[in-house]
Amino acid sequence: MHTNEMVILTRDALLLPQGRTKVRIVEPHYLKMVAEVLKERYPLVYGMHRVHGKLPCYPYVTQCDVIDFDQQKDGALELVLEGRQKVKIMSAVQRKDKVWIAITRRYDNWQKEAITxxxxxxxxxxxxxxxxxxxxxxxxxxxxxxxxxxxxxxxxxxxxxxxxxxxxxxxxxxxxxxxxxxxxxxxxxxxxxxxxxxxxxxxxxxx
Known part of the structure; x- marks a missing residue:
């Protein structure tokens, strides 16, 4: 089954397809990671933070797009993310710069349904x-x-x-x-x- 390498952004929150969230980035390794994403070197996945386990987050995450960003006066970067596709992390390794690289495979999104x-x-x-x-x-x-x-x-x-x-x-x-x-x-x-x-x-x- 086809897999992809993606970088992981973790927060104690959930983002799903078509959802949007605003994230403030201050950590140097995350700032470097975002730069790689914006240069299209890696897709970005957003995952719910997990304290225990081999992964930094729960294995079911959401690939997302950076739809807006703004550099703050204090040097922080404010991103607006939009969820696009659910994926599952099959394995992940942390680079020396603390950025996590995940091997992922596509996980089916829920289909649109009329509300009853x-x-x-x-x-x-x-x-x-x-x-x-x-x-x-x-x-x-x-x-x-x-x-x-x-x-x-x-x-x-x-x-x-x-x-x-x-x-x-x-x-x-x-x-x-x-x-x-x-x-x-x-x-x-x-x-x-x-x-x-x-x-x-x-x-x-x-x-």
């Missing part, structure tokens, strides 16, 4: 989340709230889950498991709010 009525609440909640987080929403020129895959992947990126839990969902063959998972979380949150409101009403009646 059952999951429309996820689109509405994501739209509200973007409105409440303008720094994130302005990274996107378009949002695809009618695409179940796009919606579910954006939820996986922003939800405060353990990295291994996110990985378990990412490795599914499609977005269906993630849709169900996020729907249960939102429904549980709504139920808690309703129960809290009812309890408040009961207290008022007792007074």
């Amino acid at each position: 009525a059952q999951y429309e609440i996820l689109s509405a909640a994501l739209e509200h989340f973007f409105q409440a987080n303008p720094e994130l929403s302005k990274l996107y020129s378009q949002i695809h709230l009618d695409d179940a895959t796009w919606v579910s992947q954006r939820w996986l990126e922003v939800l405060p889950l353990y990295n291994n839990e996110k990985l378990r969902l990412v490795c599914q063959p499609n977005c269906h498991r993630t849709l169900d998972y996020v729907l249960k979380l939102i429904q549980s949150h709504v139920n808690k709010q309703e129960n809290s409101s009812l309890a408040s009403l009961d207290v008022k009646k007792m007074r």
Whole structure:
């Protein structure tokens, strides 16, 4: 099976196909790595940081493109990355300059799917989340709230889950498991709010 060499950027966050994130680069070895990427010597993959193990990140990562960059006054480099293709790291070695080089193979992206009525609440909640987080929403020129895959992947990126839990969902063959998972979380949150409101009403009646 065809493999590729790619350089690894790790962060304690998830980036999936069609997702965007802003990253601040200050480490000298990462600055050198980005220069190699911009010169098209290596493709770039973005992976969730992992403390233990032979790899610096979890093995399922996302090849991404640098769609914008800006040199900061303090010397840091600010990148805007866009996820393109899921890949799996087969092996990796760290160079003397601390840059990790990975041997990767392509891992199928989830296919686009129309969102059904059952999951429309996820689109509405994501739209509200973007409105409440303008720094994130302005990274996107378009949002695809009618695409179940796009919606579910954006939820996986922003939800405060353990990295291994996110990985378990990412490795599914499609977005269906993630849709169900996020729907249960939102429904549980709504139920808690309703129960809290009812309890408040009961207290008022007792007074």
